[in-house]
Amino acid sequence: MSTKVLVTGGHGQLGTELTLMLQNRGYETFGLGHRDLDITNLSQVRDVFQTIHPDVVCHTAAYTAVDKAETDRNGAFLVNAYGTRNVAIAAEEAGAKLVYVSTDYVFNGEKEGTYSEFDQPSPLGVYGQSKYAGEQFVHDFSTKYFITRTSWVYGQYGGNFVKTMLKLAENHDRLKVVNDQRGCPTWTRDLAAKIIELIQTDQYGTYHISNSGSCTWYEFAKAIFEIKGIDIQVAPCTTEEFPRPAKRPHNSVFEHMALRLNGFDEVENWKSGLKDFLSMKR
Numbered sequence: 348m349s350t351k352v353l354v355t356g357g358h359g360q361l362g363t364e365l366t367l368m369l370q371n372r373g374y375e376t377f378g379l380g381h382r383d384l385d386i387t388n389l390s391q392v393r394d395v396f397q398t399i400h401p402d403v404v405c406h407t408a409a410y411t412a413v414d415k416a417e418t419d420r421n422g423a424f425l426v427n428a429y430g431t432r433n434v435a436i437a438a439e440e441a442g443a444k445l446v447y448v449s450t451d452y453v454f455n456g457e458k459e460g461t462y463s464e465f466d467q468p469s470p471l472g473v474y475g476q477s478k479y480a481g482e483q484f485v486h487d488f489s490t491k492y493f494i495t496r497t498s499w500v501y502g503q504y505g506g507n508f509v510k511t512m513l514k515l516a517e518n519h520d521r522l523k524v525v526n527d528q529r530g531c532p533t534w535t536r537d538l539a540a541k542i543i544e545l546i547q548t549d550q551y552g553t554y555h556i557s558n559s560g561s562c563t564w565y566e567f568a569k570a571i572f573e574i575k576g577i578d579i580q581v582a583p584c585t586t587e588e589f590p591r592p593a594k595r596p597h598n599s600v601f602e603h604m605a606l607r608l609n610g611f612d613e614v615e616n617w618k619s620g621l622k623d624f625l626s627m628k629r
């Protein structure tokens with residue numbers, strides 16, 4: 348019998364990629380969108396999980412509007428904290444392994460150097476706080492879990508920085524891009540593949556999963572245009588020049604200590620992942 352995997356947020360950027368990859372690899376996959384499964388409704392979550400009886404739950408659904416969360420604290424915590432609690436409870440009742448996708452925004456960015464899984468989170472904004480509260484609920488209610496923190500995600504199936512840059516380049520000759528926030532871009536395909544590796548094991552715990560290496564948003568934008576051969580002037584600027592409602596960490600570069608110590612390969616370098624993504628036929 349094939350392994351049954353339920354994906355929450357199955358129509359989101361990562362959820363879509365993961366659902367398709369799981370299907371291609373022969374898993375019996377249930378990629379459930381918001382309409383099929385509202386994670387804020389515990390009795391619905393229980394009903395759905397009891398009907399499907401998954402072996403693995405990949406919880407990608409989230410309130411991801413980082414700036415909006417600053418003025419919608421209740422909305423962000425309802426989905427990211429209590430929604431995750433509901434998923435953790437129902438997954439545990441089903442005896443399933445749980446993957447909870449969390450974020451680099453749990454860190455405040457003040458550290459010099461890279462963040463390992465053993466560094467203490469201290470989120471700057473509501474989104475990061477609510478995702479971190481979700482992590483706490485996973486610790487409380489789940490016995491077989493992977494908390495996979497990721498960062499700067501892009502891919503084929505959602506809105507993201509890469510697509511925004513390419514769109515802007517259609518009608519701009521020059522752009523200013525923030526050069527004082529450093530992180531790790533992550534291609535959904537590389538992330539999904541690593542999650543699938545993890546779920547085949549019992550090596551539970553918290554994992555930082557991103558492409559390896561790091562860059563600033565400015566360097567990321569330059570690489571996108573360079574790879575695509577787009578002639579556009581990109582100038583570096585500071586975060587202060589582009590004020591946003593939510594504070595973001597200046598440094599959220601991951602160390603992939605958990606992958607390394609548990610015998611998993613690190614993910615390919617961010618630039619080669621980006622090249623592969625941009626060369627894909629769409």
Ligand SMILES: NC(=O)c1ccc[n+]([C@@H]2O[C@H](COP(=O)([O-])OP(=O)(O)OC[C@H]3O[C@@H](n4cnc5c(N)ncnc54)[C@H](OP(=O)(O)O)[C@@H]3O)[C@@H](O)[C@H]2O)c1
Binds near residue numbers: 359380407
């Ligand atoms: N994108 C990034 O750069 C990034 C970075 C670090 C971590 N992450 C984490 O990675 C995961 C996947 O992110 P993503 O980029 O794929 O985000 P996404 O495209 O915004 O997908 C999130 C999905 O969650 C769904 N959702 C929202 N509220 C829900 C609810 N109450 N019940 C069920 N589904 C609900 C959304 O559906 P509707 O749109 O219909 O509401 C959406 O399809 C998230 O956990 C996010 O926190 C993302």
